Amino acid sequence: MTENPDAAIVARLRAAGCVFAEDEARLLAEAAETPEELDALVARRVAGEPLEPLLGFAEFCGLRIHVEPGVFVPRQRTAMLAEHAAALAEPGMPVLDLCCGAGAIGAVVAARVPGAELYAADIEPVAVRCAAINLPGAGVFQGDLFDPLPAALRGRLGVIAVNAPYVPTEAIALMPPEARLHEPAVALDGGADGLDIHRRVAAEAAHWLAPGGVLLIEASEEQAPVSAALFAAAGMAVRVESDDERGATLVRAERPR
Template identity: 55%
Template structure:
């Protein structure tokens, strides 16, 4: 008969569904008093990944930190869509990048690509500069910080812009609602305010044949798609049931 693991039992009692896995990860991260401090914070409800300092994403360990948006498995769909047909030596930009997990995954797979990332949250930018070359991570609102010489040359724009309607944030899991900056979650009334601004500015930056990929929910996908149709892009919706991911892909043909 196996002796119960006290750490696993503590985590399970606190509601951690994958208590065995979490216990192993926490023990790998620390020992002694430092481990106990992490365990107490986890039991108090802090998300696991910021406690560890990293999150698994698309085969990478990307740096994360308290307060920033932790990349979700569903966003790996955007990496797959981005890499599908990405030209050689492409300019790729991740907007609303958070810790730049998508950009990092693209760069790791396609080192020939010139990958940039932008976010308005200075805390997220600071962390993202651990996941990409620091000079390629820019702080500012959407397209504003991008170098002017990229205008009209971008083969790929990818964005996990916040898309939770403001009045639905209260119903999100505590790990997001209480521990991630609201700017990374709040999509405004209806959830599509930031997406609409991404769509409105994309044609100025995309190269002919360039693509824009926006994460969305299955429910919101038709409305997200309409934002890109309004910009004259050829649009399709991509759905991944296994990862519960949805994105909209728009292709810019020459005007």
Template identity: 60%
Template sequence: MSLVTTLRAAGCVFAEEEAALILATASGPAEAARMATRRAAGEPLEHVLGWAGFLGLRIAVGPGVFVPRRRTEFLAGLALLLMPPGARAVDLCCGAGALGAVLARHGAGEVHAADLDPAAVDCARRNLEPLGAHVHRGDLFAALPASLRGRVDVLVANVPYVPTGEVPLLPTEAREHEPLLSLDGGDDGLGVLRRVAGDAASWLAPGGVLLSETSERQAPAALAAFAGAGLEARLAEDDDLGATVVLGTRPGGVRACRRSSAG
């Protein structure tokens, strides 16, 4: 049975494209067949391949690790647009470190990333340490070196924002193969976002910016959380990607923007 037939029989909509990626990644026919079997059993394609594409980069991912979403490329592009040359950047709730990798590749002078999940931290180290970035394990800001306080130019936080009651409605791939920690944002989905916003001003440099992904429905409450934490809050959206990002700037500084190299 061909790989395409195996994948199509399992309900993979893009069976031909997925088979081509498996063949390009596998070391030979036997490994390709094993990979196709795993995919047909419901594993995310990125876990099967061992990598996810993100803004032109290959981000290493493994079983049990949150897979970077294409819509989050919008957040990455905004961060690049706002990031001054040689910036000090932090990627909280980093997962495999996709956002941190983009910032490190495109001009950040110092990058730190943190996550609470050990499997995610292992992946992030594989992706970020070769770029000179620093990866920490711990709960949000508590994981970071104290020396960063008040000195961060760009803080990206792709926090979990699915309301607890809606987690059972997520696609099976996410529910069964990604950690609940990376999906469940609490009763209204904004519990982690509020925690990040509440402490962000003390870690940001004057004029530094926090960027966090949310949903269109949650955007008004997310904006209120940022503003309530003393940040100058605004919203950015991309209809094509279905992406909504809330941004908050610490008052008191003038930041030099640059053209994004994300496109």
């Protein structure tokens, strides 16, 4: 179906708190093939399911990233991380999208740096399935952080881009229900201070990076100095970069040459 949805659908979405009800109604109408399917999609959206898995894609850096129910939906602030990773990558360079979710960061690198040797890994099966669709030709692995990667990659990665979970455990209850009820907890929960995964990544990253290789990891503005200190303690040169317009902050850690 591609025709404009009727006013009743817009009203249902607006009553459910959808701020961009008209846009969402149009997108749902485009995604549905029959009136019955449209009604079912609208009902699921009104019940609180995230829009993107209902559509089957998320818009990210000009790309349509395939997403399914139960996968972490890429956030627009993560565009900063993706763009920085693509700017550092080169054709033939091994690049890793770690904690890849649907593979959105890797997809941006692949689109902007043809010939990059791309890898991705995540612990969630749904994420790995989506990433394999979004990253054709890449090496996509399921497992805990670096564990599933081929040993031959140790010391060879030119860029590691990480969007690890960094929400403090107690703060998850304050997240929008679209996230806390429909995305896997393992993709959100970063432990007591949100930096449990950062600590684990910092302990291993230098062993996987090539000399001069760079790791980029997203954090909150408040967490970034602590995260940076973790990578500095691991012998890496670090700095914090921010994008106020996007509300994005990342830590950049480089392995010495």
